[in-house]
Amino acid sequence: MSQPDDSAILSRPRYGTLSPIEASFHLFCADDEGGQAIVELAQDVPANFFDSAEIIYVNSQPALNSKTLAALEQLNCPRMYTGPTIHAALPRLSTSISRMRMNSQIYISGSESMLGLATMTAMQANIDHQALQTEHRGSLARRVQCVHCKGITEQVTTQPASCEHCGLLLLVRDHYSRRAAAFQGVNINAEDPSEIPAKEEVFT
Amino acid sequence: MSSPATIDVIVTHVVNVNSLIKRFHFARLDGQPLPAFSGGAHIIVEMQDGENRRRTPYSLMSSPLDTDDYQISVRRDDQGRGGSLYMHQQVKTGMQMRIGYPTNLFSLDKRAPKHLMFAGGIGITPFLAQIKQLIATNGNFELHYSVRNQELGAYINELAQTIGNRLHTYYDDKEQRIAFDTLLSTQPAGTHVYVCGPTPMIEHVLKRTAALGWPKVHVHYEHFAKALPGEPFTVQLQASNKTVEVGENESMLEAMEAAGVDAPYLCRGGACGQCETNVIEHNGTLLHEDHWLDENERVSGKKIMPCVSRFCGTQLVLDR
Numbered sequence: 001m002s003q004p005d006d007s008a009i010l011s012r013p014r015y016g017t018l019s020p021i022e023a024s025f026h027l028f029c030a031d032d033e034g035g036q037a038i039v040e041l042a043q044d045v046p047a048n049f050f051d052s053a054e055i056i057y058v059n060s061q062p063a064l065n066s067k068t069l070a071a072l073e074q075l076n077c078p079r080m081y082t083g084p085t086i087h088a089a090l091p092r093l094s095t096s097i098s099r100m101r102m103n104s105q106i107y108i109s110g111s112e113s114m115l116g117l118a119t120m121t122a123m124q125a126n127i128d129h130q131a132l133q134t135e136h137r138g139s140l141a142r143r144v145q146c147v148h149c150k151g152i153t154e155q156v157t158t159q160p161a162s163c164e165h166c167g168l169l170l171l172v173r174d175h176y177s178r179r180a181a182a183f184q185g186v187n188i189n190a191e192d193p194s195e196i197p198a199k200e201e202v203f204t
Numbered sequence: 205m206s207s208p209a210t211i212d213v214i215v216t217h218v219v220n221v222n223s224l225i226k227r228f229h230f231a232r233l234d235g236q237p238l239p240a241f242s243g244g245a246h247i248i249v250e251m252q253d254g255e256n257r258r259r260t261p262y263s264l265m266s267s268p269l270d271t272d273d274y275q276i277s278v279r280r281d282d283q284g285r286g287g288s289l290y291m292h293q294q295v296k297t298g299m300q301m302r303i304g305y306p307t308n309l310f311s312l313d314k315r316a317p318k319h320l321m322f323a324g325g326i327g328i329t330p331f332l333a334q335i336k337q338l339i340a341t342n343g344n345f346e347l348h349y350s351v352r353n354q355e356l357g358a359y360i361n362e363l364a365q366t367i368g369n370r371l372h373t374y375y376d377d378k379e380q381r382i383a384f385d386t387l388l389s390t391q392p393a394g395t396h397v398y399v400c401g402p403t404p405m406i407e408h409v410l411k412r413t414a415a416l417g418w419p420k421v422h423v424h425y426e427h428f429a430k431a432l433p434g435e436p437f438t439v440q441l442q443a444s445n446k447t448v449e450v451g452e453n454e455s456m457l458e459a460m461e462a463a464g465v466d467a468p469y470l471c472r473g474g475a476c477g478q479c480e481t482n483v484i485e486h487n488g489t490l491l492h493e494d495h496w497l498d499e500n501e502r503v504s505g506k507k508i509m510p511c512v513s514r515f516c517g518t519q520l521v522l523d524r
């Protein structure tokens with residue numbers, strides 16, 4: 001069984017390194033290790049940079065993130081939100097973007113899921129995805145959309161992976177949908193469902 | 205690959221808009237509909253002026269919904285190479301002309317919940333087409349239009365009637381200025397900004413949007429350079445094995461075309477990058493007039509945009 005070569009797939013998102021850009025307002029959104037990207041950016045910004053900024057921080061592993069959280073709190077942002085999960089933070093992100101004027105910059109850092117879901121949220125508020133700064137930190141676990149039943153399975157770390165909705169065994173591709181914030185999963189053993197390839201941990 | 209296809213048209217009306225601007229209407233010679241286009245598109249108009257064949261870009265200002273009637277507005281430029289004078293003095297109703305297919309380098313972002321438009325002078329023309337499109341699709345927009353004085357404010361009355369308080373007019377002679385910073389600091393999330401007008405206005409908007417923190421992808425501008433007249437010079441075209449004289453009132457691209465060289469182009473205004481040509485050798489100064497090459501490329505002396513740029517010196521060899 002040969003796997004499709006995904007190396008040339010352009011839809012696989014590419015991430016950069018956050019850097020401060022002159023703007024009237026700065027909106028940060030990060031999860032777990034992603035908070036560290038904000039802390040590092042903060043080392044080289046003009047005075048008062050964080051006076052007109054907001055931080056939305058998803059702290060899903062408080063035991064591991066205590067240092068990062070403390071460093072973020074020291075930035076003294078006038079608005080700072082912390083929450084337990086990405087999904088809990090997205091409505092806040094959505095509200096903050098809709099209140100924002102266009103002379104603002106948005107910075108997203110953290111896991112593959114954080115980057116994907118925050119980008120999707122910004123796009124729903126009509127912000128072009130190219131207007132966002134992104135930096136990957138932490139988990140590579142993917143959101144995967146089954147192309148057969150359209151169900152989305154979160155936190156996929158294996159290749160292949162099982163669809164939580166229809167149970168099919170999926171090959172997780174680099175083919176990415178920004179609208180769904182998900183990688184596409186295609187049934188891997190359609191011809192012979194009794195052939196069950198071993199799952200390997202690859203997206204960690 | 206290079207020169208886009210052309211359409212034979214007939215001039216159906218010539219209208220005096222004010223003391224500097226005339227409007228020209230075109231229909232297809234064969235009576236068929238013209239190609240559909242979207243607001244912000246331009247066409248290249250071919251002008252056979254005696255020996256000289258000029259091709260100049262003009263924004264379409266007519267409704268994108270109307271494929272029977274293309275309209276452009278031409279501002280007379282007494283200092284130019286003569287293209288606008290030709291249009292003003294020679295082109296009459298009933299005349300046959302040739303135009304290019306519409307190309308859009310200044311299109312609306314259709315997802316935008318709001319479009320903020322800045323026009324200066326004759327830079328109003330692409331917005332006229334975009335606004336007709338937005339009215340038809342119920343789009344949300346606001347136009348800030350700056351003109352020298354009431355007499356030269358083309359289409360203000362027509363706009364006032366169709367878009368009412370979405371039109372904001374500023375008269376230079378009354379010291380009225382667009383409050384760019386205030387406007388650029390109060391736009392709701394998702395807004396896109398568009399600017400077309402004189403160079404200082406475009407540069408100001410680009411500078412202020414960057415300084416205030418606007419994402420670049422939400423800022424759009426139409427910045428056509430003009431092919432200016434200048435000292436004649438000679439250019440050697442290595443691939444075509446030709447030596448071409450570029451006259452005072454002709455662009456390098458036009459001179460190449462007159463010599464039978466099929467050179468690529470799209471905007472003919474130094475904005476699209478299509479005509480970029482490698483310089484093999486030269487012994488003088490490349491006179492860059494485009495908005496395409498970056499500072500490094502200019503300094504390198506290895507590239508030139510023949511649609512608008514010229515040369516001063518005795519030897520210029522191009523890879524064309």
Ligand code: FES
Pocket residue numbers: 468469470471472473474475476477478479480494496509510511512
């Ligand atoms: S033709 Fe567009 S830059 Fe020269």
